[in-house]
Amino acid sequence: MASVVAVDLGGTKLSAAVVDDTGAVSCRTKVPAATGNMRASVEQIAQVVEQVVRISQKEVRGVGLIVPGISFAVTGEAWAPNLWGHANVPLRAELEQMLDIPITIESDRAGYVTGESWLGVARGCNDVVFVAVGTGIGAGIISGGRLIRGAHDISGAVGWFALNPERRDIYREVGCWEAEAAGPALARRIGARSAEEAVAKARAGDGAAKKAVEDAALYLGMGIANIVSILNPEMIVLGGGLMQAADLFLDPIRRSVAQRAQPVAAKQVRIEVTELGEDAGLLGAARLALGDSATG
Amino acid sequence: MASVVAVDLGGTKLSAAVVDDTGAVSCRTKVPAATGNMRASVEQIAQVVEQVVRISQKEVRGVGLIVPGISFAVTGEAWAPNLWGHANVPLRAELEQMLDIPITIESDRAGYVTGESWLGVARGCNDVVFVAVGTGIGAGIISGGRLIRGAHDISGAVGWFALNPERRDIYREVGCWEAEAAGPALARRIGARSAEEAVAKARAGDGAAKKAVEDAALYLGMGIANIVSILNPEMIVLGGGLMQAADLFLDPIRRSVAQRAQPVAAKQVRIEVTELGEDAGLLGAARLALGDSATG
Numbered sequence: 408m409a410s411v412v413a414v415d416l417g418g419t420k421l422s423a424a425v426v427d428d429t430g431a432v433s434c435r436t437k438v439p440a441a442t443g444n445m446r447a448s449v450e451q452i453a454q455v456v457e458q459v460v461r462i463s464q465k466e467v468r469g470v471g472l473i474v475p476g477i478s479f480a481v482t483g484e485a486w487a488p489n490l491w492g493h494a495n496v497p498l499r500a501e502l503e504q505m506l507d508i509p510i511t512i513e514s515d516r517a518g519y520v521t522g523e524s525w526l527g528v529a530r531g532c533n534d535v536v537f538v539a540v541g542t543g544i545g546a547g548i549i550s551g552g553r554l555i556r557g558a559h560d561i562s563g564a565v566g567w568f569a570l571n572p573e574r575r576d577i578y579r580e581v582g583c584w585e586a587e588a589a590g591p592a593l594a595r596r597i598g599a600r601s602a603e604e605a606v607a608k609a610r611a612g613d614g615a616a617k618k619a620v621e622d623a624a625l626y627l628g629m630g631i632a633n634i635v636s637i638l639n640p641e642m643i644v645l646g647g648g649l650m651q652a653a654d655l656f657l658d659p660i661r662r663s664v665a666q667r668a669q670p671v672a673a674k675q676v677r678i679e680v681t682e683l684g685e686d687a688g689l690l691g692a693a694r695l696a697l698g699d700s701a702t703g
Numbered sequence: 704m705a706s707v708v709a710v711d712l713g714g715t716k717l718s719a720a721v722v723d724d725t726g727a728v729s730c731r732t733k734v735p736a737a738t739g740n741m742r743a744s745v746e747q748i749a750q751v752v753e754q755v756v757r758i759s760q761k762e763v764r765g766v767g768l769i770v771p772g773i774s775f776a777v778t779g780e781a782w783a784p785n786l787w788g789h790a791n792v793p794l795r796a797e798l799e800q801m802l803d804i805p806i807t808i809e810s811d812r813a814g815y816v817t818g819e820s821w822l823g824v825a826r827g828c829n830d831v832v833f834v835a836v837g838t839g840i841g842a843g844i845i846s847g848g849r850l851i852r853g854a855h856d857i858s859g860a861v862g863w864f865a866l867n868p869e870r871r872d873i874y875r876e877v878g879c880w881e882a883e884a885a886g887p888a889l890a891r892r893i894g895a896r897s898a899e900e901a902v903a904k905a906r907a908g909d910g911a912a913k914k915a916v917e918d919a920a921l922y923l924g925m926g927i928a929n930i931v932s933i934l935n936p937e938m939i940v941l942g943g944g945l946m947q948a949a950d951l952f953l954d955p956i957r958r959s960v961a962q963r964a965q966p967v968a969a970k971q972v973r974i975e976v977t978e979l980g981e982d983a984g985l986l987g988a989a990r991l992a993l994g995d996s997a998t999g
Contacts, residue, residue: 557935
């Protein structure tokens with residue numbers, strides 16, 4: 408039985424665990440993510456990896472790491488603005504200097520979709536898209552059983568979907584879909600401090616908040632319909648912070664897909680909420696490091 | 704040197720030729736497509752294949768056929784409403800009864816993108832999307848060197864992209880993008896009989912026609928920007944009837960991608976017009992039948 412260390416490096420916290428090829432998770436740890444620069448992150452990752460390996464007393468044959476941004480396969484560089492600013496950093500080279508075992512680095516969205524298709528709600532699906540809706544909107548895509556990376560590893564930047572022929576200034580900064588439907592957009596619609604506050608108000612029956620949820624859901628539905636039309640997936644998995652309130656969004660999204668996506672593809676697709684929650688990334692990172700040998 | 708017969712079955716005409724694994728084309732033929740039902744098409748295809756094989760005196764090791772619609776890999780059925788109505792037909796089974804050589808059937812859009820990436824403007828690209836804009840809008844997608852088929856072979860139905868939060872009745876029939884930007888939409892905007900007429904008027908300086916071209920180009924740019932954001936392709940290849948007037952659309956499309964797509968992906972992508980024109984489908988059909996042995 409093969410085991411690896413999975414590391415889910417987020418913008419604010421780092422989770423790690425040992426995961427075997429059946430998906431069994433042990434030696435979990437979770438700490439605030441080191442901030443400041445890549446060197447601090449690399450040292451923290453190396454430390455955490457050594458720690459869980461020591462505790463587990465298992466032989467691990469690799470490390471799977473996902474980062475909150477982009478991992479460039481050819482150069483080994485990574486881009487994660489919340490951690491390291493807007494420049495690419497030589498993450499793989501630095502980590503290889505600190506660690507003696509093979510390391511696989513991927514984007515968080517690649518991890519989420521891989522985790523869900525391995526052990527989550529999309530188990531066994533060869534064509535599945537994970538749509539993460541939180542502070543931003545991004546998609547991890549598996550098509551024909553393979554991760555879709557794009558020519559330069561930045562596929563899935565669906566937060567930039569243009570969904571409105573009118574152009575508003577804010578679209579230039581984060582893209583139209585994200586500006587209309589991510590968490591901050593929901594809050595902004597009613598001047599709330601956070602998406603959580605807007606959701607709470609909507610649940611309490613506040614008319615403006617309910618309208619804001621409707622407006623965000625309209626755009627969520629459009630973007631997801633577009634993913635269905637272009638990729639004909641078996642399943643869309645919804646995750647990310649805003650989807651903790653998925654009960655408010657799921658029906659409007661499904662309706663919108665039925666109304667707006669290619670009709671046959673719309674009938675074929677299932678739209679579901681993540682089953683793995685925060686573990687999607689950790690399990691996905693493990694699966695990516697295990698490679699084709701995973702049996703799950 | 705391996706040779707195959709390539710057959711491009713369109714809604715109104717059928718082209719065929721012998722193509723070898725260097726892409727050399729011989730024994731071309733082009734006839735009006737038989738209409739009425741699948742049986743008529745199958746008989747015509749078999750006849751044309753036998754004819755070009757006989758004339759070529761080459762040993763052909765397979766037939767590559769593309770159809771104006773969808774080819775279902777698992778069942779061997781096909782769907783091509785302009786030829787056979789709205790039901791799926793058992794195309795592969797019927798053809799296999801008539802022909803003694805292996806047959807590969809794909810959608811026209813799969814053929815176009817395969818042809819362009821083999822011998823056209825996208826030669827050597829592993830990540831390329833062919834966007835066909837004519838009576839309808841559809842996309843053939845190659846990502847990571849592989850055709851993207853979707854869970855049930857209907858990926859690329861981008862004519863259904865929802866690009867306007869307002870829903871107009873016509874969107875229900877053909878999808879928003881197609882209703883706003885395909886040839887018939889351009890004609891409809893100024894009450895012209897055809898897209899060609901609208902284009903001619905725009906070239907002659909007619910204000911309303913120029914505005915119609917602008918409006919269609921706005922939507923063309925949005926949809927193509929969305930393809931760039933989700934797939935991060937090296938190249939978008941524009942083809943189809945309306946792109947015979949590509950000079951009117953190319954600059955606005957490029958500008959729109961620069962303004963609306965994910966900024967890094969927008970900088971990386973090249974947006975070009977088909978080099979192969981009508982031959983994209985024929986060469987793509989050949990390449991698909993030749994499989995991995997093609998050396999081009």
